Amino acid sequence: MAENGSLQIGEIAGLADVSVDTVRYYEKLKLLPTATRTNSGYRMFSVETADRIRFIKQAQEMGFTLDEIKQLFVSGGGENQCKSVRDLIQIKLSELEDKMRQMKSFKDFLNRHLVACENELTAHGTAAECPVFTTIEISRK
Template sequence: MKIGEVAGAAGVSVDTVRFYERRGVLPPAQRRPSGYRVFPPSAADRIRSAKALQELGFTLDEVVAALQAHDTGDATCATERWRLEAVVARLDERIEQLRRVRRNAADCLADCRAGCCRLVGEPR
């Protein structure tokens, strides 16, 4: 498949396909004598898998590692569960951080409404 065909089948841009190839999500494409990339039909499925992992909260490096583990043929749900557990733990930490930031912003807003604006440091 040509790069544009892979991009269309995967629902991403041609630049995304190139980026995923550079980052190791996709194995390097074969090249025609003209220099055009030629990908196997499985490339679109691999991109969709990568996008699905990213939507779950995996970083790109984690996506690459998970796909490489899958490529070895030894990956099972039991052996790979730790990856998803790490994502959930990271998301929980981020949610708590956002809750703290929101509380601080809400407190600042309440002070502002009460005539004591913390943004400029003096009452208004």
């Protein structure tokens, strides 16, 4: 750590538990404040940058895209930022509900095929013909 409390890119990456390339990428996308440079060209970051990187990673884990996270940062502070976060959460909840409906539909589809396979095996044993492949063959014709 430098005397002024600034950290080099490797140090900030270590604190935030990301790679140096991730720090550079986030900086390029303007998700991070532009780093100051030393006379020899080294990037120097404030300790708070590690907190911001951890926030970005947590938001990604919750399903937010980097563009959405960037929108949160540019929305300013206070009421505008709170409204932006609320709006993004509402969108994410709606997307999640859609995905859950799709997944339930797919689960039902798989369960129907599982039952068909079990019925075929029970009825015909070693002579069973897989009903899933039969369905696929019929749909190709």
